[in-house]
Amino acid sequence: MEFKKCDRCGCFFISEDNVCCNCKPKDRADTIKLHNFIEENGSAYSIEEISASTGITIKNLSRFGEIQNINGITEKREFKFNTNIEL
Ligand SMILES: [Zn+2]
Structure with missing residues (x-):
């Protein structure tokens, strides 16, 4: 455990x-x-799109x-919370 700064809100x-x-x-x-989004549309979009x-x-x-x-996303890496998703 270490002291960290939140990537989203900075706290x-x-x-x-x-x-x-x-x-x-x-x-x-x-x-x-x-x-x-990627499942429905594929990953052939820019970050802006x-x-x-x-x-x-x-x-x-x-x-x-x-x-x-972004085109490499789905092949290259799992998202951070991928394994934690429980819908
Ligand atoms: Zn935060």
């Missing part, structure tokens, strides 16, 4: 995660939204996938 917290407990549900909702369609900020999209090239 300090102690956790294994990259966001504080207030932001975790928001991050999770955004991640699910992103998954759904995905941001406009999903309402997820570009900053957060970048965090989720560390996106250099």
Whole structure:
């Protein structure tokens, strides 16, 4: 456990995660939204286009996938909360 700064709101917290407990549900909702978008539309979109369609900020999209090239997302990496999604 270490002292961290939340990637979303900037507050300090102690956790294994990259966001504080207030932001975790928001991050999770955004991640699910992103998954759904890619599942429905594929990943051949720019970050800007995905941001406009999903309402997820570009900053957060970048965090989720560390996106250099959004086209590579689905092949290259699992999203952070992928394994925790329970719908
Ligand atoms: Zn936060």
